[in-house]
Amino acid sequence: MDEGIEKLKKNVGGYMKAMVKPIPTSWVDFQSKLQDVGKTRLHVSLDEVAKIASECGISKPTLNTVLDYLNDTGIILYSKTNEKLKYTVITNLRMMIDVVTKIITVVKPDDIDKLPTLMHLCNTLDSEAILQEQLLRHLWRHQKKKDASNFEVFIELMKVFGLLFEKQKGSQPGNRMFMVPTRMQINKEGLEVEEDEQQTVSIYVTPTDFLPDAVYNLLVVSFLDLMNDKGRSSDHVELFRNRSDFDLDDEHVVSLGAVKIKSRNALKIEISHRIKVDEHGKEEPLEPHPSICMEVLSYLRQQLKTVYVTTEGVGYELRVLCHACEPMLRPLHKLEECLKKDSVPCGKKKLVTTARIRRLFSTVEKTTRRS
Ligand SMILES: [Zn+2]
Known part of the structure; x- marks a missing residue:
């Protein structure tokens, strides 16, 4: 029932149609020779593979195409874009x-x-x-x-x-x-798609097609690197398979977690300011500091760029939850749009202010811009 799966089916269907062209016998020959090698060896060097290919009458310029084809069909594993792996062909999966x-x-x-x-x-x-x-x-x-x-x-x-x-x-x-x-262990308390309280602000990474599982893991590692750069020890980090918390500084905690939005996988990044408690036990919630919010956002953008560079054709959008709609139907607005405009249209009737998001995430101080 998943939209992403439907789309995948269509794409594969189109691909199959394009594949009716017969495969050259030299390719078939090459494939069976590679599979023979694979019976005893897990991987061989690209040089060796090139030699086998030339014995089969495959020219050097064609070799890359053949390797791509064999990789796509699951016969071998080869990644020409990975610096450390481009001289190696995995011959036994x-x-x-x-x-x-x-x-x-x-x-x-x-x-x-x-x-x-x-x-x-x-x-x-x-x-x-x-x-x-x-x-x-x-x-x-x-x-x-x-x-x-x-x-x-x-x-x-x-x-x-x-x-x-x-x-x-x-x-x-x-x-x-x-x-x-x-x-990693599962934490009982996962993150929820819910309205931010005064001390929190959240960004959602929503996929345009589907969200690869690896994105969460890659972001967790990115944030570990950030913590490392900040000189924060592992005492300031709690890692779980479904959510991870990073005490970025003494006042702020960044939580990263998997959520579902309309039955599709997404990620939530929640920045929260610790609640201040005075000597009488009175609690005072404070908004997260804009400099922290902006730092997290720009780091997130930068990391997502490197995460998505290897997954061709997979896109995402950063969004924020609408604060003016019914809790259950609540749509998400594009973060970029919210940062550009004073207010964004929502549904058929409402025009919703973006003041809070702009206050927390925008580098431009509140200048009264009139269009
Ligand atoms: Zn709304």
Whole structure:
């Protein structure tokens, strides 16, 4: 019933029609030779692949097209746009899946009881979804023995699919730490699509087609990097699979979480100011500070650009919830439009002011602009 699936079906349908052209026999020949290689080897270098291709009579300029085709049909895995992977062709996907499964599922290695240090690292993986390179090397030791270059190729592949992230980028190889999002725990209290209170303001990342699961994970890692840049320790972060909280400074908390908008997946980014409590216990809610709001927004925009650069044809829009409509039907307004105009039309009758959003997110001080 999902709109996105319907659209996908149509696209695939169109693609199939375009595919009725016969495939050259040299391509078929090349495919079966690659599959033969794949019986024993997980990946081969692009040079080797080029050699096989030329034996089959495929010219160098055509090779990229053939590799794209084989990648699209699921015979091989090849990414010419990834700097670290463009010289490698994955020839055995089944073997690759075994390798990946070791990390993302809860299976404990059978020899772990004999290795107390690894046992400890395993517990950290279970409780915090943090994977130390030492443990990773142990889990992949058989593949590493076969071919030392496997290790970095696997890491890079897992990153491409959003299954593994490097924590604190730039650490020395050997001491790296990774996050495994599929291992993160679920928090009972997920974020809701609801009206902001005085101390909060929220932005929604709404997909134009569908929202890849990896976007949440990639943003979590981006915010971890931001926290790192700010010198905030892991005590200021709480990570879960459905929501994560970052104490950006002593006054503000940024929460990132998965929500549903009209049964479609979206993300909510909520910036909140901690509630002030005086000596008599009286509470005073304060609005988030504009400088923090703007910092989060510009960081978010910048990160989404890099997230979406690899997922061609997948778009998104930043939106804010309308504060003037029925709670259940409440539509979302485009953030860009709200920042440009004093008020935006809503439904057939209303013209809704954007004053709060502009006050919190706009770099331009309130100048009375008349059109
Ligand atoms: Zn409205």
